[in-house]
Amino acid sequence: MTPCALFAAALFATAVSAQEDFSKVEIQTEKLADTVYMMTGSGGNLGLSVGEDxxxxxxxxxxxxxxxxxxxxxxxxxxxxxxxLNTHWHFDHTGGNENLGKAGAIIVAHENVRKRLSTEGFIEFFGMKTKPEPQIALPVVTFTRDISFHLNGDELVVTHAPRAHTDGDSMVRFGKSNVVHMGDTFFNKLYPFIDT
Incomplete structure (x- = not known):
């Protein structure tokens, strides 16, 4: 399969997953470091820092x-x-915001993520309109360049990646654990999808 065909297939799979039967999805957890985990299911991978803080x-x-x-x-x-923390505004990374916001979570993202989620938008590649998210689903803490969290015996440094997959991409580096969560700034074995 050519790189272009592989890229198109991956994008098609992402669009189809928006209509997926989620009852069949299983969430898998993998421990990466002492307090750092990765979860997979459908859509972007989740990163977690879990500890006493x-x-x-x-x-x-x-x-x-x-x-x-x-x-x-x-x-x-x-x-x-x-x-x-939302690494960018796409639905497979922010779809649970409303539910987790209602459960009391503080949502954090680059300021452009809040802008994109709070207004009507259009993803040209998919020909898909997006609607504004309810207030409870919006980030309440935003940043422009970077922000740090000192939690669970680690330092999580969140850095904005300008001109990447979207205009609000962020990467998270777990300093002590030596783990990086890149959101969609990296696609394994695929060319990146730019939506800025």
Missing amino acids: AVFVIDDQFAPLTPKIQAAIAKLSSEPVKFV
Whole structure:
């Protein structure tokens, strides 16, 4: 398969996943370091920092998966999610914002993510309109360049990646754990999809 065909297939799969039967999706958890985990399901991978200070979640996939994600997190901690960081504004990374916001999570993202989520938009590649998200689903903490979190014995440095997949992309580096969560600034074995 050529790189272009592989890229087109991946984008088609992403569009189709928006109509997926989420009842069949299983959330898988993998421990990466002492307090750092990765979860997979449908959509972008989730990153987690879980410890005595807080449950910090990077991205939250699709709204119908929130109960499954919360159940998987409950196996790691009895505490609710305190922070959700969106690496960008696309629906497979922010779909659970409303549910987790209602559950009390503080949503954090680059300021352009809040702008994109709060207004009507259009993803040209998919020919897809997006509607403004409700207030509870919007980031309440925004940043322009970077922001740091000192949690669970680690320093999480969140850095904006300008001119990347979207205009609001962020990457998260777990300093002590030596782990990086790149959101969609990196596609494994694919060319990047630019939507700025």
